[in-house]
Amino acid sequence: MIHIPFVGNPNTGKTALINAIAKSDLEVGNWPGVTVEKKEAKFTYDREKIALVDLPGAYTLSPYSLEEKITRNMLAEEKFDGIIDVIDTTNLRRNLYLTLELIDMQQPMVVALNMFDDFTKRGYELDSDKFQEILGIPTIPTIASKGLGTQKLIDSAIAAVKKHTLPHIQPYQEHIEKEIAFLIHTMPKTDLPPRLFAIQLLADDPYALSLAKTLEGKKLIEKAVQARGRLEAHMKLPIKTIITRARYEVIDRLLELVLKKPILDKVLLSEKIDAVLLHKWLGIPLFxxxxxxxxxxxxxxxxxxxxxxxxxxxxxxxxxxxxxxxxxxxxxxxxxxxxxxxxxxxxxxxxxxxxxxxxxxxxxxxxxxxxxxxxxxxxxxxxxxxxxxxxxxxxxxxxxxxxxxxxxxxxxxxxxxxxxxxxxxxxxxxxxxxxxxxxxxxxxxxxxxxxxxxxxxxxxxxxxxxxxxxxxxxxxxxxxxxxxxxxxxxxxxxxxxxxxxxxxxxxxxxxxxxxxxxxxxxxxxxxxxxxxxxxxxxxxxxxxxxxxxxxxxxxxxxxxxxxxxxxxxxxxxxxxxxxxxxxxxxxxxxxxISKSTFKDDTITQLKALKEAFVNAFLHMFNIHMKSxxxxxxxxxxxxxxxxxxxxxxxxxxxxxxxxxxxxxxxxxxxxxxxxxxxxxxxxxxxxxxxxxxxxxxxxxxxxxxx
Amino acid sequence: MKLSELHPKQKAIIKSIGDIGELKNRLMELGVLCGEPIQVIRIAPLGDPIEIRIGDEHLALRNEDAQKIEVEAISQLRKRERKGLS
Known part of the structure; x- marks a missing residue:
């Protein structure tokens, strides 16, 4: 069985995408112990069993909400064969933050550039070939709402798993890379992705620290403290700022090469709708x-x-x-x-x-x-x-x-x-x-x-x-x-x-x-x-x-x-x-108890059902006061x-x-x-x-x- | 000046983010970084929270947190640039 989780920011259309791929095979349940929905699809692809899991929306792998925690834990603790990273292309910069973290996991991976129609409608252009070349993995434009690009997405995801296509590491600045290499070097043997683990340790992430403790990584934690100290002293900034900035620097450099923005930003329909629905005086009455x-x-x-x-x-x-x-x-x-x-x-x-x-x-x-x-x-x-x-x-x-x-x-x-x-x-x-x-x-x-x-x-x-x-x-x-x-x-x-x-x-x-x-x-x-x-x-x-x-x-x-x-x-x-x-x-x-026959009663019930449907429909559009x-x-x-x-x-x-x-x-x-x-x-x-x-x-x- | 003091539609550059606890990391991860342009879109009908725009995304923050984010309004910046030139 090939396990492929769908990872992406909230509101990127993951569910619609997974639904378009799996059609009727979608199963919905709860994640153990919580009332967060778990959507999963199991189907056969080319005589091979495939399981797609829709992980809850996450902005980053340093969780803020319950949903993000589930996603982070799943990626760290469960086994899987490859990742489909779903991106809202209209908000590329923010979405790529999570993509960079996923790239640092060094797993077979495919990027779905979802909502690609909205992206082009706004006058943006993406140099797709160059983008794929830099990332080293397929990036597939998709329109989940219309089911476009979904076949290609699943094809390339399975090909990536089979060929074990890993994304290219997008290096941060030299000082950070040096400390990452230093930490990977001291790391005991582990199933965790070494590069991401090293970065999270460097960033003082509490979850990474607790994982290090279970690995008897006392020495590793000490080294991480040293590395963090050196970086903070050198850059004169707190570590979280250093890492976040470094990621955005990589993203901005990448977008510089592949993204062409329209000269004039269009006022989006969404903004026009909000001008009414969130209006100072109209907003609450409209609600x-x-x-x-x-x-x-x-x-x-x-x-x-x-x-x-x-x-x-x-x-x-x-x-x-x-x-x-x-x-x-x-x-x-x-x-x-x-x-x-x-x-x-x-x-x-x-x-x-x-x-x-x-x-x-x-x-x-x-x-x-x-x-x-x-x-x-x-x-x-x-x-x-x-x-x-x-x-x-x-x-x-x-x-x-x-x-x-x-x-x-x-x-x-x-x-x-x-x-x-x-x-x-x-x-x-x-x-x-x-x-x-x-x-x-x-x-x-x-x-x-x-x-x-x-x-x-x-x-x-x-x-x-x-x-x-x-x-x-x-x-x-x-x-x-x-x-x-x-x-x-x-x-x-x-x-x-x-x-x-x-x-x-x-x-x-x-x-x-x-x-x-x-x-x-x-x-x-x-x-x-x-x-x-x-x-x-x-x-x-x-x-x-x-x-x-x-x-x-x-x-x-x-x-x-x-x-x-x-x-x-x-x-x-x-x-x-x-x-x-x-x-x-x-x-x-x-x-x-009425004396009517079974047949009559059945007909009466069916007639009543029909009437109920008609009435339900009519009442939806009629104002009628209950007496x-x-x-x-x-x-x-x-x-x-x-x-x-x-x-x-x-x-x-x-x-x-x-x-x-x-x-x-x-x-x-x-x-x-x-x-x-x-x-x-x-x-x-x-x-x-x-x-x-x-x-x-x-x-x-x-x-x-x- | 503080982010909470901007008027709707006003643009500014982020100067520093004060102590807003865990929210600080989250905002940075979402692209709210020093030196980035930020715009207040509107204030909610009940006076709080405020909607801001950073890059292409729209976020809502409470006033108490916006008070701890220092910004420089773009009009102020321009004035200072002009002074520098003359």
């Missing part, structure tokens, strides 16, 4: 407009499909599963299968249309280069919370649904930022909470319905900010590094690459989060329906709720157990609270509820609790998926406490004033 648009397209575009999936599981699969087993299995088992397992699976799958669209738009924001702009626009706002500007995108998504919002935190760079953002997201009042507000405000606040609902949203934001601020002060900040950001040139996102990358993420959700959601669904089924054959009033759920109800007296709703009980199944999905209240009060209209009325079962339920809360304030306090306690098991599963089990358990413990504290505060303060 919110783009977010509104994405929000609308995601949630309106998936809404009817989400409903179809859950209906399909309940009315169709559920019906035939219970029909099939009702004669052979005891009723509790049928109920476990349909209400426990099947509805859990249905819940998992109903997220797919939503996540599909969300991942799509997130990838578009990322690939186009706008994500970096969001960080730029909102950096100031996020600083007090210790998060980057683009964390706000996750939070805005949270108002639609917390689950994709948690997954969207993956775009953030450090784990610390991810944790802070993920702690804030559950406070964003998602659309599943709205029907509950609607029901209660219609009963208790008929005149100020909108105002009360608005105040709940604002309260959620306030609590989120508070939590973010607190966690920024508590969490150790050793991980955070001084801020810098590249604003890459805008690009048309490569659709093919986006598509290929989406499916693995969805699969990941089904498998990993899905397991947790189905488990939770089964447990909740047990709590609600057991002991078998009892009334809702005697179930374990009711028994538990009766026990804990008095705890809520300070919050104003500790008199009756029913609203408390409804919140437990509500953790499956918030809107379930309404249905559960209906069940508990015994006001729901039982769904009779605030949930009319089903409302009348009887409303009467019952009115008696259960002593005052409107008590009802409001209940809504505050609904807003802030565990959003749903799916969100918890997403947190486990992204941050690990510990953080999920922490959230499960923290959220009810926050909710309890806030509703007590609201009730106690409220009863003083009203």
């Amino acid at each position: 919110f407009t783009i977010m509104m648009l994405m929000f609308k397209l995601t949630f309106d575009g998936s809404g009817s499909l989400v409903i179809w999936v859950s209906d399909f599981f309940q009315d169709y699969l559920g019906k035939y599963l219970s029909l099939g087993f009702q004669d052979t299995a005891p009723p509790w088992l049928v109920s476990l299968l349909t209400d426990g397992i099947l509805s859990g699976v249905g819940l998992v799958l109903s997220f797919l249309p939503l996540l599909f669209l969300l991942y799509f738009f997130m990838a578009m924001l990322e690939e186009s280069g706008y994500m970096a702009r969001v960080s730029f626009l909102l950096d100031r706002a996020g600083r007090a919370l210790g998060i980057k500007g683009n964390a706000f995108i996750s939070m805005i998504i949270g108002f639609g649904c917390n689950v994709p919002a948690i997954y969207a935190t993956r775009a953030l760079t450090t784990k610390r930022e991810r944790i802070i953002t993920a702690l804030m997201i559950p406070m964003m009042s998602c659309s599943a909470r709205l029907p509950i507000y609607a029901l209660f405000t219609a009963i208790f606040f008929q005149e100020h319905q909108v105002l009360v609902i608005m105040s709940l949203y604002l309260l959620g934001i306030l609590v989120a900010l508070l939590l973010g601020w607190i966690s920024n002060h508590i969490l150790s900040s050793e991980e955070s590094k001084p801020f810098f950001l590249e604003l890459p040139t805008y690009h048309m996102p490569n659709m093919k690459a986006v598509w290929v990358l989406m499916w693995p993420k969805l699969k990941d959700f089904i498998v990993r989060a899905g397991t947790v959601i189905v488990m939770a669904s089964i447990i909740l089924w047990g709590v609600i329906k057991l002991p078998a054959g009892t009334d809702p009033q005697d179930s374990y759920l009711a028994q538990t709720a009766k026990q804990i109800t008095p705890v809520f007296k300070p919050a104003g709703f500790g008199e009756h157990w029913e609203p408390i009980a409804a919140m437990i199944p509500g953790t499956l999905a918030k809107e379930v609270v309404i249905g559960s209240l209906g069940t508990i009060y015994g006001v729901e209209t039982k769904n009779e 605030l009325n949930s009319e089903q079962q409302a009348n009887t339920l409303q009467h019952k509820l009115k008696d259960q809360f002593a005052s409107p304030l008590a009802a409001f306090s209940y809504l505050v609790f609904i807003l802030l306690y565990i959003p749903c098991v799916s969100t918890m599963a997403a947190i486990k998926d992204e941050l690990g089990t510990r953080w999920m358990l922490f959230e499960i413990a923290l959220l009810p406490l926050v909710a309890y504290g806030m509703s007590v505060l609201v009730y106690q303060l409220g009863s003083r004033f009203f």
Whole structure:
């Protein structure tokens, strides 16, 4: 098997390139222990097995970010046969810095001059023959977005591996070369590339020093200190400056020979776009407009499909599963299968249309280069919370649904930022909470319905900010590094690459989060329906709720157990609270199993699916307001509820609790998926406490004033 | 003068980079070296960070770090050159 890693700066189009070469063979996973994506392609080339690995984007081999660290470690510790160095040709000077470091590794290598079309469009010219001659390796112009040059790239890469074509060393100035030679001479036998290792030791690179220690290279480290001392004394500059300057001197000398710049720099399209999108006054309103648009397209575009999936599981699969087993299995088992397992699976799958669209738009924001702009626009706002500007995108998504919002935190760079953002997201009042507000405000606040609902949203934001601020002060900040950001040139996102990358993420959700959601669904089924054959009033759920109800007296709703009980199944999905209240009060209209035939039902489902697709498409482009009325079962339920809360304030306090306690098991599963089990358990413990504290505060303060 | 004191669109030459920790090495690796021309493109709507251009690339830095980078505005340079000539 021939292993060839793709190395290059961030935003050079590596993924699109590897995707164009590997086509459908691309596998997406995670690097061990981190949530950085690992893309790999294995295929057969001329009867030989080839493995291409897409290393995370790196500016240099002295890492600043987690991604760069992975790349550096891979190159130092893993075995490979050759390197494909992907360069953004429009930014040759900076990209060649990494190329020089790779050349110093002295491995078979090929350079991909990517985005070559943009490069020539700007009026640049490159003397390709001379460039290849100086570097001693093939340099292939490629246009990843159109798949041009990719065949030649892989051909020459494999030829370079076979012939063991090494790049020519680009020598630095004499004094530096002398010290490099001196260090290589004293180096014990090692698998590390001697020249690069010597340079990194000279440059006082901590990783190189730690590697030297494992080689019992005490003498080597001493020699490196001496060499560094001599150089610094001679040049009267710190070592990092000496090395960096030396590299840029080599680059500038090389570019002098091969690059012809246009006489007049064109004002780039990218700069014109930024003049609008980053405008002093327009920038932030435009950000919110783009977010509104994405929000609308995601949630309106998936809404009817989400409903179809859950209906399909309940009315169709559920019906035939219970029909099939009702004669052979005891009723509790049928109920476990349909209400426990099947509805859990249905819940998992109903997220797919939503996540599909969300991942799509997130990838578009990322690939186009706008994500970096969001960080730029909102950096100031996020600083007090210790998060980057683009964390706000996750939070805005949270108002639609917390689950994709948690997954969207993956775009953030450090784990610390991810944790802070993920702690804030559950406070964003998602659309599943709205029907509950609607029901209660219609009963208790008929005149100020909108105002009360608005105040709940604002309260959620306030609590989120508070939590973010607190966690920024508590969490150790050793991980955070001084801020810098590249604003890459805008690009048309490569659709093919986006598509290929989406499916693995969805699969990941089904498998990993899905397991947790189905488990939770089964447990909740047990709590609600057991002991078998009892009334809702005697179930374990009711028994538990009766026990804990008095705890809520300070919050104003500790008199009756029913609203408390409804919140437990509500953790499956918030809107379930309404249905559960209906069940508990015994006001729901039982769904009779319809007598229609299998064939009719199948046709109905297919028709509904078609309609759902049409509606999804139409809703994306239509402005349509969801009505605030949930009319089903409302009348009887409303009467019952009115008696259960002593005052409107008590009802409001209940809504505050609904807003802030565990959003749903799916969100918890997403947190486990992204941050690990510990953080999920922490959230499960923290959220009810926050909710309890806030509703007590609201009730106690409220009863003083009203 | 400091990089943070430049106006949008103003060009300057980098004189020295002060103590900005690890960021210093990273900026140097990206081409922010003494003697190189640098241009402030814009200031973010909330007043911070600032967008700079070095060579063909656009970077964003926070004000607190830009304050520690000494530059000489190109207009100032020209004035001094003219004085030198007369």
